[in-house]
Amino acid sequence: GQNIDQPTEMTATEGAIVQINCTYQTSGFNGLFWYQQHAGEAPTFLSYNVLDGLEEKGRFSSFLSRSKGYSYLLLKELQMKDSASYLCAVREWDDKIIFGKGTRLHILP
Amino acid sequence: ETGVTQSPTHLIKTRGQQVTLRCSSQSGHNTVSWYQQALGQGPQFIFQYYREEENGRGNFPPRFSGLQFPNYSSELNVNALELDDSALYLCASSEWRATSGRADTQYFGPGTRLTVL
Numbered sequence: 001g002q003n004i005d006q007p008t009e010m011t012a013t014e015g016a017i018v019q020i021n022c023t024y025q026t027s028g029f030n031g032l033f034w035y036q037q038h039a040g041e042a043p044t045f046l047s048y049n050v051l052d053g054l055e056e057k058g059r060f061s062s063f064l065s066r067s068k069g070y071s072y073l074l075l076k077e078l079q080m081k082d083s084a085s086y087l088c089a090v091r092e093w094d095d096k097i098i099f100g101k102g103t104r105l106h107i108l109p
Numbered sequence: 110e111t112g113v114t115q116s117p118t119h120l121i122k123t124r125g126q127q128v129t130l131r132c133s134s135q136s137g138h139n140t141v142s143w144y145q146q147a148l149g150q151g152p153q154f155i156f157q158y159y160r161e162e163e164n165g166r167g168n169f170p171p172r173f174s175g176l177q178f179p180n181y182s183s184e185l186n187v188n189a190l191e192l193d194d195s196a197l198y199l200c201a202s203s204e205w206r207a208t209s210g211r212a213d214t215q216y217f218g219p220g221t222r223l224t225v226l
Contacts, residue, residue, distance in 0.1 A: 004151075033214070042199055042217040043152070087151050096165050097142070097215065099151035 002026050004100035006088050011106045012078055020073045020086050020103045028093030034062050034073045035087040037102065043087055046073070075105075083107045113138075113202050113218035121224045122190050130185040130221045132200030140164070141183040142215060143175060144199040152199055158183055159205050187223075195225045 003025045012018040024032070031050040035043035049055055049064035049071065061074040073086055085102040092098065114133045122128050134141050140159045144152035154167035158177035172188040181202070187194060201215035 035217075042219050045214055045216060048214055089151070094165055095157065096154050096167065098154065099144075101149070101151045 002092075002098050004088055004090060004098060006086075006100045006103045008101070009104045009106065011108060012075075013108050014078055014080060016078050017074065017076050018078060018105065020075075020088075020105070022071045022073070022088030022100060024069050024071070024088070024090050024100075026090045026092050026098055029066060030091040030093055030095070032062075032064055032071050033087075033089040033091070033097070034060075034071075035089065037085045037087055039084075046086075078107050080107050080109065113200060113216055115198075115200050115218040115221050117221060118219070119222045119224075121226065123226050124190055124192060126190050126225075127186065127188045128190060128223060130187075130198050130200075130223070132183045132185070132202075132218055134181045134183070134200075134202035135216055138202035138204050138216075139181050140203045140205045141177055141181065142201045142203070143183070143185045144201065145169075145194075146197040146199055146220075148196075155185070190225045192225050195223060197222050 006022045033048050034046040036046050037043040047062035049062050054063045059076045064071045085104050087102045088100040089097050113135050116131045142157040143155040146152040155169050156166040157164045161177045174186045176184045197220045199220045200218045203215045204213045
């Protein structure tokens with residue numbers, strides 16, 4: 001079956017670092033996405049991993065281990081505007097994209 | 110470059126009615142996917158359209174149907190609306206790569222908030 005797990009909520013402090021984990025069990029694997037979604041808005045693309053390893057893009061990095069069915073999104077130098085939901089999504093062999101329920105990240109001043 | 114647009118922004122319907130939601134894909138994108146997002150949940154895949162044909166479908170009943178037009182814009186139609194259909198409906202566009210046999214990264218529109226009373 002299909003299952004994508006990520007924590008429901010996390011809290012971190014402005015200026016700190018936070019890691020949001022995602023584990024998945026899907027029908028085939030053809031890449032993993034991370035999206036950011038502010039309340040009432042559409043998801044915006046953050047990163048895409050298809051090979052094992054770390055992809056760094058400014059303050060955001062995403063890691064993938066296909067053998068472990070595991071990914072994480074690392075956010076550095078947290079800013080108040082980073083308060084949002086972070087969605088982990090897996091693309092299956094037939095190109096369907098399955099989303100997790102999202103992790104609501106709260107940033108405290 | 111024009112991003113993904115959707116209309117209307119908000120919509121209120123009653124049970125049993127029918128609704129049509131519209132999406133214009135980002136310039137250069139030929140594939141459109143539709144998602145339903147209930148409050149506090151992640152988006153759920155409804156279906157994808159490529160070259161005016163359905164190219165994959167999630168676990169949604171037949172009363173959810175769609176169309177894609179030659180300019181790659183798309184419609185989502187929902188018949189016999191139920192209370193549980195109340196959600197944010199997201200459209201995402203991407204470019205289908207014939208060389209890889211799959212679509213590139215999807216970019217989302219702002220969504221249509223549907224309320225069924």
